[in-house]
Amino acid sequence: MNTEAQTMLAASVAHDAKPKARRMKRGRPLRFQPRLPGQIWNDVLGDRPLGGRLRAFRRIFTAVLFTLFCIPIQAVLVQFSGPAKNSFARFYHRTLCWLIGLKLRVIGTPCQQPRTLYVSNHSSWLDILVLGATLDARFVSKAEVAAWPLIGWVSKLGRSVFVSRSRGRTGSEVQDLRARIEAGDSIILFPEGTTSDGARVLPFRSSFFSVADAAERIQPLALVYDRLGGLPVGRRDRPLFAWYGDMETGSHAWKLLRRTGTRVTVVLDESFAPGTVPDRKALAARLGRSITETAATLRQNRDVARPMGG
DSSP: OOHHHHHHHHHHHHHHHSOOOOOOOOSSOOOOOOSSOHHHHHHHTSSSOHHHHHHHHHHHHHHHHHHHHHHHHHHHHTTSOSSHHHHHHHHHHHHHHHHTTEEEEEESOOOOSSSEEEEEOOOOTHHHHHHHHHOSOEEEEEGGGGGSTTHHHHHHHTTOEEEOOOGGGHHHHHHHHHHHHHTTOOEEEOTTSSOOOSSSOOOOOGGGGTTGGGOSEEEEEEEEEEEETTEEOOGGGHHHHOOOTTOOHHHHHHHHHTOOSEEEEEEEOOOBOGGGSSSHHHHHHHHHHHHHHHHHHHHTTOOOOSOOOO
């Protein structure tokens, strides 16, 4: 037998000596049974685990309990003159922010003069808590808020000014606002007229500044929710903070309060006298441009490098 034939014979013997691979036979695919039943298992694989639900329940429970405790105290304080009712209102809003896990960062100083008109962008019901904890001023709210359970009571005790959208009452409501400002109250105004999606500032309506000439000073401020889980908020996460369109307050609050590491930044720009602006259209344009630029800077996670003060 020649050498080539011997080599082929040896290779054939070696091939036959190898164990044949066994093909796995399985009648049906493996199915793993989850330890957690139903929707709880799906929630673990979703955005937040079950712990987020417990956190939200704890925050809502303590916030409601604290509110019920504060209502009779503020009801007594509003019967007397002096700064006690305003100081307690700020304490209430600041504590609520702490209870729901929202960290406040304030850049700039609120104007200390009475009869100040604070002008802010508006994206969420959270804005009320944030500005209530920052400023000594009264909110201008739509009339429907007064009828809301619990929130309406708190708004009334916070001395909010309620206005309707009926054209027949616009004149009397403007006079009421003017009288409150002339009496020494400061007012917080949201000239967008509604809440935005948090990714932009809507155009300011000049009709909201019909009482601006009654104010001693006007101070613009920008408000942006810029941290979630301790990280910068992107466009995808802004609807978690923003409350707009047909969103329900309860479901929106439930989703938000399950999260941790949330923060809001309030930037107070320099105040100025209303007489330095020729008319209310020019005033709306100036304030809208200033607040839009500041809010855009905050959304881009950049520092605001402008002088602040009252």
